[in-house]
Amino acid sequence: MSKKLTLDALRQLREDKQKELSKRDPANKDIQVIIGMGTCGIAAGAKNTFAAFLDILDAKNITNVLVRQTGCMGLCHSEPTVEVITHDMPPVIYGNVNKEACEKIISQHILEGKLVDDLICDRPAIDIIR
């Protein structure tokens, strides 16, 4: 029989996690990973992309990243799409972000500050999105 996790138990887990994190890394959350979760993104597997970011960030104990969701970014042909915003680089949209791509984005872009060239998408031109 599985042990059902209640909201109280969840609160306790959160406090334990907070204590653990505050010992290790008080850094500000200065990096944003924004995942396109419109109909097109969901149909192309954006939910798995969302899960992959959570799993990898957790496994690597990276604590200065916020994971956000947004709707369609206008790049339906390259879903799942992910925008990465860091304080020292221009905002970049990556396309076709599967689990392998998540690994690359985290290890190269977020940790090393290097663009993942083969995944970069151009933003849609204004005359096209009109």
Place this chain on the structure above:
Amino acid sequence: MHASIADVIVDIVQNSIEANATHVELTIVTNPDRLMVTVKDNGKGMDATQLKRAFDPFYSEPGKHDKRRVGLGLPLLIQMVEQTGGQTDITSTPNLGTTVSFWCDQHHPDIPPLGDLPLALVSLMAYPSNCEISLARFNGNNSYDVTKSELVEALGSLEEPANLTLSRRFFKSQEESLYEEQ
């Protein structure tokens, strides 16, 4: 077509959030024969003409998306339900809100899998908006319910990976408990 029913649910709830709802009630009921979902919001609603157009995949409400003109959410839902012997019911009143409900026959060979419902629920609860989401989930005689504000009160920001991971554990354990002996 979406790969799972969980994906369809995410899509429909996002419609409610994008319709400026401040409260969405999501009810998911499963039993061996049927899967029933209701999404009720207090968003801006639609009149009869707008409701009819919402079923057209080549129509998206002006201003909803600045980058495209098609809207596939409701058409994909209707396609899935029609192809699997179920039924969809959509009612809407301007300025009062919209209720989308559907049921599917669990025995139909073409019914998509339920999918990763815990992850879908985390995604919904964490979707950026001030909209309260109340989930009521039933499987046979077992059930649980939770609101977005309860999760935020317990965990804090639902944009932090650690909190999202804990939310996922929460929903996973609640879902597993639904399928324990009744």
